[in-house]
Amino acid sequence: MAETHWKQNFDYKYTGAYELKTGETKILTIQRTCQEEVASTTGQKQLYFVAYFHGQSKPMVLNKTNCKTITKLYGPFIEQWIGKAIEIEAKKVSAFGDEVEALRVKKSFPKLAKINVDEATFRLQSCLTLEGLKEVFLSLSKEEQAATTATKDAIKAQLQGGAK
Secondary structure: OOOHHHHHHHHOOOOHHHHHHOOOOEEEEEEEEEEEEEEEEOOOEEEEEEEOOOOOOEEEEOOOOOOOOOOOHHOOOHHHHHOOOOEEEEEEEEEEEEEEEEEEEEOOOOOOOOOOOHHHHHHHHHHOHHHHHHHHHHOOOOHHHHHHHHHHHHHHHHHHHHHH
């Protein structure tokens, strides 16, 4: 019988540990990072560092621990993190005077499915219409989509420009 965490009954804007089952991990590809105002658990708004991911609607608040882990994997400059994959998991940590579940970036490179970026790029570049581009992009695996999103966006802009 599947178990449902109580937090899944509420609409949270950010990814949380409750979304992962015990022992489950998730591989995410960083699309962009930024600082944005986030309401804390006390309701006060503060600036937090946030990562957005390809193919994932919810961003993740990045704390210092997770930033240090990403730094060990990809270097200290956030511009170098764009397009890079991280693997997250739920871990029990001491926080707020209690032991709580928190998202943690794993300290190893994620094992990605082998993809043929050149083949996926060629298929995208062969598209002559926006509808064809959409069809080809949606036929790609999630890993191929994450690796070729920038290419797809550039082709889309070209096709839209030519349609005017």
